[in-house]
Amino acid sequence: MNDLRIINIKKQFKQTERRGDPAFSLQPIQLTIREGEFFSLLGPSGCGKTTLLKLVAGLLQADSGEIWVGDTNLTKVPSESRKFAMVFQQSLLFPHMSVEDNVAFGLKMQKVGKKQRLDKARAMLERVGLAGYGSRLPDELSGGQQQRVALARALVANPRVLLMDEPFSALDPILREEMRELLGRIQKEFRVTVLFVTHDREEAFYLSDRIGIMNEGELLQVGNARDLYERPASTTAATFLGLKNIIEGTVSDGRFSSIGGNFEFAVNDRFQAGQGFLVLRPEAVELMPNASLPPKGSLHVSGVIQQLRFKHGFYLCKVQVGDEQLECVFSSRQRENATAGQKVDLMVDLKDVWIVEK
């Protein structure tokens, strides 16, 4: 097994010259990425995800910790000999070389013969949908095409691990989706291990087998997309995943009650007693039909609709419940009877509630 293992990697940056700017440090990080896995590091900008990526690449020197692939310790191996490949935010195609020379560059460095490497480069270009573009110069291509070439160039030499640093963030949304699909497909075809850095959670959710959420130099939580979304380990993770309904309260005697007292329900013993935060996914909140009793095993609240907004295919609704504002998602049919200012009853299946310890 050629897993990529990151063992207690740590990096402390010196205080920058600007005063009052705290020195950034990457807390010791321990992570194993399985062979052929697509792993994303997700986090806001400045959270250290690119730093971690560069440490894995060897472009930055770690203070302590080790990088292994399979049984090989790569900590002291220079970047150029690690047989990793990297795609940056910019395509960084060498401007004085033709597209196929760019793609063949890695093979040239491995002393592969000219004919062979150009054949491989052309085949690779075909795989990314750029057959026949090989003899152009990079600046004759569009941004999306350039990034495809960068991807082809990274993959052509069969890297052990493909590192990607927000590769699509400079592209426009439609192109980004196209590239996402292409990358997903190609990653499966080549079964290459990918470590992908992004701040775009949709991108991470679409592509990844597992995701690691990072914040302020710390790896907060690792899991697959659904686990993370439905069971965030902290409010920071929940917020970053776009979960806005976070309500403070306490768990005691098997019941959760919010500070305002509007949310109160029985919890199972999964959740420990003490202070905590209730996290409600917007999709889990349902409109209750008029004059009906809440079914057993559900949380029931009532509130006033503040705002209804149509998003692609569904309605985003803000409901004021006491001091709290809940964000919910309704289908067009559900919303038919609802208007802003109206009083509504809402329910959430208790299987869908999640409580984060404080």
Next chain:
Amino acid sequence: MERRSNLIRLFFFSIVFLVIVFPFLPLLLSSVSFGWQWPNVLPESYSFRAWEYVLAGSSGTWPAVGASLLIAGIVTAVNILLAVPAANALSRNKFTGKWLAEAIIFAPIVIPPFVAVMGIHLTFLRLGLTETIFGVVLAHLSPTLPYMVRAVMISYNTLSVDWEDQARMLGAGPFSRFFHVVLPHLMPGIAAGASLSILISLSQYLITFLIGSGQVVTLPILLFPFISGGDPAIASAYSLLFAGMAILTLLVMDVSLKNYYKNKKASTVKGQQRGVEM
């Protein structure tokens, strides 16, 4: 509209003509004149005496041209070798005393060469480097290196480290990175610096005179006595020869640089047609 732009073009052309070409005309006339005296607008009689003298083997012109070009060539080559790592260090790193290093490198631009050369001369006398081409080359480095470093530094400033990181991630070692990624990017800067370095070295009189002590004869050394009161006709001929040599050298450099880029382009254009046919 078109007429107007034509007028503007004509205007600029005349200025260029007046400033650059016109001064050469009296020089040309003077070089073929025989006793051209005030207040005559044109020489009274013509002769190729001056050109015969200059181009004849006995005047030592050709060895002097050779020496000038050899010195300028070596100086420029050494400058490139020195300036590239220096520019790399200066534009990429922060270190204490960086301002001092920069000040020392760029000092020859500000300090009159005469001041420095007096000291250099003394040192070279002790070291036995005077009267040698090697010594002259060394002395020529100080006024030329700053321009070279400056030009290459500007090229380095526009080269983000990401490019080298990218090449690294594709398996390129330090040498390959420099040769395939850094050098092509620096090329325009190096070309600019090299032209300056060649021109400055070619036109050096004082330094060559002092360090070479009359034994290293470059074209300016031959030219100078004729300008300072010798024979104006011969001085004019030498001046023209000097200008021709400098222009020719720059042209050769320019053409070879264009060829370098053209070859790159040609190979890709050829490939493109192939690509279309497929």
